[in-house]
Amino acid sequence: MMYGKGPQDMYGQPQHYEPYQKKGLDSCGQCVKYLMFAMNFIFFLLACAVLGLGIYFLVDKSFIGETFGTVLATVASWLLIISGAVVFLIAFLGCIGALNENKFMLILYFVTLMVLFILSLTGAILGIVFHSQIGERVRTEMTETLRNEYGVKLEHSYNQAITHSWDKMQTELYCCSVDDSSWAIYRGSEWYKIQPGVPEHSMPFVPPSCCKKDQYGKYIDKQKCQTWNQGPPGKQSGIMNEGLFYTGCYERGKQFIKDVSGYIIGFGIAMAICMLAGMFFSFFLFRQL
Template sequence: MGWGTKMDGCGNFIKYSLFIVNFIIFLGGIVVVSIGIWTIVDKSFANELLGTNLYAGAAYILLATGILVTFISCLGCVGSVKEVRCMLVIYFIILFLIFVTMLVGGILGYVFRGKIDNTIRIGMESSLRDYGNNKAVTDAWDQTQIQLKCCGIYGYQDWQNNIPRSCCKMTANGIAVPCNSVEGNNEFTINQDGCLGVTKNFVKAHAVVIGTAGIVVSCLMILGMVFSCYLFKSLE
């Protein structure tokens, strides 16, 4: 049945609360999609540098999740405003599955965070040997060293006497300062930090932002599930 006089106030509050929650989830989904696209387009070189598809895989999962969250939030909005019970059921099931997936993914990410550090290190050590022999790996190292202002895995000594130009510091005009050997280099001519530490800090800093966004979206999902159940019951 529709909304009766007995539940008009409470029922309409739940109905429009569900709509607002879903609208916020929709905006969150758009943000997640944007982050996923940016990661794939701007940071694709990391695959070759790390010697693994882990980074690209995470970006594609992020993109797919964002699209799914955006779609399901639209379904929740329509289901709540139009009071369509079948939409509310589908909405609840998909939202629950997304929530469980995010929860399991977060737990696994926390448990295996130490192994991810090892994966980055092993990937860098392997790709370093291919520098100059593999164009994709060479471009990945050059882009990383220029963008993150780092050199080698642990420092410029890793390159021995064949230091890439991408390790050299840039002038205000964007011209690389000459630095082509270990001898004679200093903090004014070459990037001192190793790319392993800089990359790990970069990933961790972005993981905090993404993790915080995930927690907020998860909380909203819980509200969405609670409101959808209540609304479904009220429409009996």
């Protein structure tokens, strides 16, 4: 007599079933898996570049935001730093999720990419806004800080920051004052009025940061740069003063921002492409598992 199969066999023993086997990746899925791993290595390199650029701009070039009278440059720097740090985590999650075929980590990877994409868009918008603000309002703000805050009341942190930023900008961007040949702004400043113990005939027309240095870091002619009254800076025109910067910091600052923006745009495009590819790969692998 034949007995059919059921939950128990003919002797009453429990039936054993094969354990559930998760669906494996096909050849296309395996290809995407390793492409995703390679892409996350590119993410790692981009993270290093973006993180380094953000720290460089925040630590060494913060004078741009101070002298231009806006915090957007500082905010954009922090966004670069945060984006770089997040990309490190993304690269880790992507590698582990792809190699181990872990669905949870793939979901986390996808969500993190979306957040970073939004963060990157915010940074790009701030960069566009900051660039659009560089106009007459910025030139006026620079002139006012030079006249009223530079070199005076240095016990106040704001004035101290303004003074340091102006000196750093003039030294590193090889410029002086706001516009080209605008040394007269210093003669109308509070800094010029309150120089203690300096005879009137010896008072410097510009600070040392407006003076040129040679390749060894020594002033070419500091005294002539600061006090010469037979031409610039004592007079608006005259014989060329070889120790003095003639170019204004407004145009030099604009050019610096334009140059840096080119790097940021390049990194941003590369990251956007990688993020979109990463979201596609992670979604594809998730569906395959």
